[in-house]
Amino acid sequence: MIMRKYSTRFTIVLTAFVVVGANSRPASAHSRQEQQGQQQKPSYTLPEYNAFQAANSEKDPQARIKLLDDFVAKYPNSTLMQYVYTLYYQTYNQLKNCPKAIEYADKLVALGDKIDAGQRLQALQIRVQCFQSTMTGKMPPDELTKQRDAALEGAHLLESFPKPANSTMSDEDFKKQKMPGLDFFYSAAGFADLQLKDNAAGITAFKNALTNKPDDAVSAYRLGLAYLQSQPPQYLDGFWALARAVDLKVPDSDKIKDYLQKQILAYEQPGCDSQATDQLNELLQLAQNSPDRPSTWTIPSQQDLNQVRQSSNILSVISELSAGADKAKTTWLAICGAEFPEVVGKIIDVKPGSGFADFMVFTGSSADEMQNATTANMDVKVYTTSAPPAPATGAAGGGSTTPPVGPQPDVVRLQKDDGIRFSGTIASYDPSPFLLHWDQVKVDPSIIPEKGSTGKHKVVPPKHNPQR
Numbered sequence: 461m462i463m464r465k466y467s468t469r470f471t472i473v474l475t476a477f478v479v480v481g482a483n484s485r486p487a488s489a490h491s492r493q494e495q496q497g498q499q500q501k502p503s504y505t506l507p508e509y510n511a512f513q514a515a516n517s518e519k520d521p522q523a524r525i526k527l528l529d530d531f532v533a534k535y536p537n538s539t540l541m542q543y544v545y546t547l548y549y550q551t552y553n554q555l556k557n558c559p560k561a562i563e564y565a566d567k568l569v570a571l572g573d574k575i576d577a578g579q580r581l582q583a584l585q586i587r588v589q590c591f592q593s594t595m596t597g598k599m600p601p602d603e604l605t606k607q608r609d610a611a612l613e614g615a616h617l618l619e620s621f622p623k624p625a626n627s628t629m630s631d632e633d634f635k636k637q638k639m640p641g642l643d644f645f646y647s648a649a650g651f652a653d654l655q656l657k658d659n660a661a662g663i664t665a666f667k668n669a670l671t672n673k674p675d676d677a678v679s680a681y682r683l684g685l686a687y688l689q690s691q692p693p694q695y696l697d698g699f700w701a702l703a704r705a706v707d708l709k710v711p712d713s714d715k716i717k718d719y720l721q722k723q724i725l726a727y728e729q730p731g732c733d734s735q736a737t738d739q740l741n742e743l744l745q746l747a748q749n750s751p752d753r754p755s756t757w758t759i760p761s762q763q764d765l766n767q768v769r770q771s772s773n774i775l776s777v778i779s780e781l782s783a784g785a786d787k788a789k790t791t792w793l794a795i796c797g798a799e800f801p802e803v804v805g806k807i808i809d810v811k812p813g814s815g816f817a818d819f820m821v822f823t824g825s826s827a828d829e830m831q832n833a834t835t836a837n838m839d840v841k842v843y844t845t846s847a848p849p850a851p852a853t854g855a856a857g858g859g860s861t862t863p864p865v866g867p868q869p870d871v872v873r874l875q876k877d878d879g880i881r882f883s884g885t886i887a888s889y890d891p892s893p894f895l896l897h898w899d900q901v902k903v904d905p906s907i908i909p910e911k912g913s914t915g916k917h918k919v920v921p922p923k924h925n926p927q928r
Contacts, residue, residue, distance in 0.1 A: 821839075
C-alpha cells in the first residue's frame with residue numbers, strides 16, 4: 461500500500477475576524493488603570509511588565525529567548541504568562557525550531573478558556589503546521605495523538621468562532637472565510653489518523669476537509685487510502701476518492717493512477733488485464749464531475765466474476781455478450797482470456813489467410829440449429845504454418861496456461877458447411893454484428909477430413925461435453 465507523505469506546507473491566514481483580541485502585548489499598567497477607572501490595580505507589577513516589554517521589543521530572536529527565560533525564572537507565576545508563551549512559540553517558529561515552538565504553543569493552548577479563542581487558534585495553527593512540516597519516518601503514537609487532537613481542537617474552535625458584532629460581512633461570506641482554515645485543520649487531523657491506523661476517524665476528517673475545500677487533491681488521495689486500509693476495505697469509495705485525486709492533479713498523479721489500476725485488478729481479478737485499463741479510464745471520467753461516489757456506480761468483485769465463470773458456457777457467454785449493457789461488461793470481465801476445452805459448430809465461410817485458416821463459424825444449442833444457420837457468430841483462426849503467440853496471462857489467471865498451440869496444416873481441408881470441434885481461448889468480440897474471436901485454437905484432428913474426402917464431411921460433430 462502506498463503511504464507517501466507529501467511535504468506540502470499547509471499555510472492558512474487567520475484573518476482579522478479570527479485574531480481579534482489575540483494581541484501578544486498586555487496593556488500597560490497606566491492604560492489599564494485608566495480603562496478601569498482607577499478602581500482595580502493591574503494583576504502584574506510594573507517590573508514584570510517592563511521585563512516582558514524588553515523581551516517583546518528585542519529584535520534578535522536568540523536574545524529574545526534569553527530575556528524570556530529570565531522572565532520565567534524570575535516571575536514563574538506571572539499573569540503575563542499567556543503573552544510570554546505566545547512570544548516564545550512565535551520566536552521559536554521564526555528560528556525554525558519546531559519542537560520548541562510546539563512545546564510553547566501547547567502550553568498556551570493548555571490555559572484553555574483563560575485566553576481568548578483567537579490566541580488559541582493562532583497557537584494551534586503554528587503547532588499543527590510545525591508538526592506537519594517536520595514529520596519524518598514513523599512518529600510515536602502519543603505525538604501523533606497530540607497532533608490529531610490539536611488539529612481537531614483548531615477545527616472546532618474555528619467552526620464555533622462567532623462573527624464580530626461590528627462586522628459588515630454577511631453570515632454566508634463569514635462562513636466561506638473559515639473554509640480554508642477548516643480544510644487545513646481537518647486534513648492535518650486525518651493525516652495523523654492515517655499514521656495511527658485509525659482509518660474510520662481519518663475518513664471522517666478527510667471528508668470534513670473536502671467539504672470545505674472540494675479541490676483538495678491530497679485530502680482526496682488520503683481519503684482513498686483510508687477507505688482501502690479499512691477493515692474490511694471500502695473498495696468502491698476508495699477507488700472513487702483516488703480517481704478524484706488523480707483528476708485534481710495530486711502530486712505524483714501518474715504513480716497514483718498506476719496504483720489505482722493495480723488495486724482495481726486485485727479487487728476484480730478479471731480475465732484480461734486490459735479490461736482494468738478501460739474501467740480506470742471510465743472511472744477517471746466519471747470522478748471529474750462528482751466529488752462523491754454515486755450509489756449507482758459499482759464494479760464487480762472477484763467473487764462476482766467467479767460466479768459468472770462457474771455458471772457460464774459458450775452459449776450463455778454469447779447470449780450475454782450479445783445483450784450488451786452492464787451484463788455484457790461483467791461477463792466480458794470474467795470470460796476474456798478464458799479457455800474452453802470443446803466447442804462445436806458449423807463452418808459458414810472460410811476466409812483466406814497467410815499462414816492460417818480463418819473459419820467463420822456458427823454455434824448453437826442444437827445440431828439442427830447449427831445445420832440451418834447461415835450467419836457466423838464466431839471467428840476461429842487456426843494457424844497452419846507457424847504457432848501463434850500465447851496470450852498474456854490475466855490478473856485472475858486468464859490467458860494461456862499451456863504451451864502455444866502448434867500449427868495444424870491439415871485444417872485447410874475443412875470447408876464451408878463442414879462441422880468443426882475445437883478448443884481455444886476467447887480473445888475479443890465485436891458487439892454488432894456480434895462475432896466472438898478465438899485464439900490459441902486447436903481443432904480436434906478426428907473431425908478433419910482425410911485426403912481425397914474434402915467436401916464430403918459436412919456433419920456438425922456431436923458434443924462430448926457441455927460447451928464450457
